[in-house]
Amino acid sequence: MKYWHMQLVPGGEHEAFRLASRERNILENTQLIGFGEYENAPLIDFRDVMAINDIVAIKNGEQLIAIVQVTGNYFHEPTPNDQLDWFEHR
Secondary structure, eight states, rough: OOOOEEEESGGGGGGGOOHHHHHHHHHHHOOOOBOOOTTTHHIIIIIIOTTTTTTEEETTTTEEEEEEOOOOOBBOOOSOOOOTOOOOOO
């Protein structure tokens, strides 16, 4: 088991997602964590190294949003539900 830290990216076109309550809502309603198409996103680790049962601290800046356990394998969703989340890599 490994421990990870994921930083949710504030600002940009997804400014509405900055609020911790919105991020918690995404986690509670989708049971998903992920990355969008960002130049510096550590996608290789997320896709190829992170494994079931690993623990991930989800943060927005200095604020801890949630601590989650990976329960499924990586998958790509090319058309995310923009009303709820924004990340294609899940």
